[in-house]
Amino acid sequence: MDLPVAVSVLLIVAGVWNFVVWPQFLRRVVKDPRARDEAGKATAFLTVHVVLVAVSLTLGLATGVVGIAALL
Structure with missing residues (x-):
């Protein structure tokens, strides 16, 4: 995955x-x-x-994983 570092960090921060x-x-x-x-x-x-919290945590996890994957 090829994202700018700033976008990757933003995704990780959003997940956290x-x-x-x-x-x-x-x-x-x-x-x-x-x-x-x-x-x-x-x-x-x-x-x-x-349900709201479960969906939000799932999306947060996915967002963080995408951010980490983009950094690697």
Whole structure:
């Protein structure tokens, strides 16, 4: 893969950013009272946010891998 070094570094930084930000966000969502109903079951609020975080982390990983591959 032939990308400029600056673009490769940007992709790596974007990937790392996802792994710094999204887990923190998920911790806050899990503690939110809207995350569980009275019976303790997960609500749609929690499910949607878990999917959002999972997709974002997957894309962050892919972005970082592309950035590393471009550097090598």
